[in-house]
Amino acid sequence: EEDVATTIEYLVRLHAGETTMSVGSGDSAREIPVETDDIDHFGNRRLRTVGELIQNQVRVGLSRTERVVRERMTTQDVEAITPQTLINTRPITAAIREFFGTSQLSQFMDQHNPLAGLTHKRRLSALGPGGLSRERAGMEVRDVHPSHYGRMCPIETPEGPNIGLIGSLASYARVNPFGFIETPYRKVTEGVVTEQIDYLTADEEDRFVVAQANARLNEDGSFAEDRVLVRRKGGEVDLISPTGVEYIDVSPRQMVSVATAMIPFLEHDDANRALMGANMQRQSVPLLRSESPLVGTGMELRAAVDAGDVEV
Incomplete structure (x- = not known):
């Protein structure tokens, strides 16, 4: 009953244009913001497998x-x-x-090369029954959102009318039983990075302060610098003391898909050219005798093995 009453009060205050409301009583009383949900946030979008x-x-x-x-x-x-x-x-x-x-979602698997098949199996689509249509989809839906970090690749998407509506699952992401995409983070306790790995949904991640995977660490796992670059809810960036950090990324390639992670020196590429590179790798002709790349990123062996098409 209390939950229903609070929900109705929240909606009334939202309609009235108020920005905050108090919930709870006694010592547990606190102010919470009154705001509309962001429909593009991955905490409000679930995957239908x-x-x-x-x-x-x-x-x-x-x-x-x-x-x-x-x-x-x-x-x-x-x-x-x-x-x-x-x-x-x-x-x-x-x-x-x-x-x-x-069905619009039933397609012949792309088998030009092993990467093409692997990428096709990891594809995410906002189109199809129950989804959007190309004509109705606006700019906001197609755009990159902070909650995509570690869940959907911000680079690998088709060019043309489907841009932003078709995506690719990030390298370390997984789908939980409720259909929400989770991404792994290493737990930081009192400024020291531990081996504990927690998978967080976009909603859960908003509650924590997260550092980048390339933050410099000492031998004991503590941060080497006095100030650490972190991100907060909504993609806000800040420089804080190591003791305020709660999680750290597991890998620098956590935010990109398998195909994008195969681009050497990705951080030196323009995003538009990286998009073309990620898509065009899927069009290369496979070799009869597989060879290791002259310049690699470390993702090639794993992709070749997991595709299941290559003798390694």
Whole structure:
């Protein structure tokens, strides 16, 4: 009851244009900001995985089958009914076939080279049923958002009408059971970086102060400098004392996708050219006898092994 009352109060204050409200009572009383949700924030956007999409199609097929069974039960003789005469599996088969045959999200896998297949399996799309359309999608939806950090690559996206609507999962990101994308961070305790790794969603990350992976460390894991460059909620950047740091990135390539992480000296490239490089690697002709690259970033072996197409 209290939750419902607080929710209604929040909405009323939001509509009235107020900026803060007090919640709790006694010692636990505190002021919270009253603001509209950012619909582009990854805390408010969840991933519908392939399994969930097929599950929805099976549900459609089962409901059609149920309708057929109910009709047959009313028309057929009760004494002569058998499961075989009642149940027809065709609606379920048709629903699944419909998904794989006609859905916008069902595509032939790109197999130009091992990286193309791996990237295609890690693709994220805002298009399709229940999503956006190219025509309706504005600039805000397509733009890079601070909550994409470590979750969706800010570089690898198609050029043209799909720009920003089709993305690629970041190198270390994973999807939790609720469909939200998590990214790993190393825990920092009293200014010392520990081996503990926590996966955080975009909402959880907003509560913490996070340092970059390239921050200089001493042998014992403590920060080598008096001031550490960190980021806070909303992408705010700050220089603070090491004791104020709560997490640190696990790797400098955490924010980019597998294909983008294969570009040597990525930080010296213009973002537009890096986008072209990430996309064009997928178009290269594979070798009959695989060779290691002359200039690599360390991502090549892992990508080749995980693609499952290459003898290493």
